[in-house]
Amino acid sequence: MARINLLLLLAVIATALYLVHTQYQSRQLYTELDRVQQEARRLELDRDRLQVEKRAQATPLRVEKLAKEQLQMRTTSPAITQYVRPDGSVIPAVAPLPPATPTTGPKPAKLGAKPAVAARAAR
16 A cells, blocks of 8 residues: 555646746747737837838928939929830930921911901902
């Protein structure tokens, strides 16, 4: 009977040590989980802060100011725009005006002429 009692005592001591060991591991894991959650909250706050900074840096006025000052850029206009065809030839953006041709209609009235006189001159 003493052997069984000794064997049972050893089994109780072994399970007690195993229980203490698993509780210790559980506390370590819980502490690690808490630390990782705090780190995740810190990283989330940093991400939010960086998103706000990114939006502030990308405002159209700031981008335009940097483009003008640092990159020496200017706004486009038809006078400086050129289109390039696939063959490499350049097309001006603003087509040249066609040459003026004389019209066959009534002649314009002279400046300073009275309307009635201009109407008789057109006949």
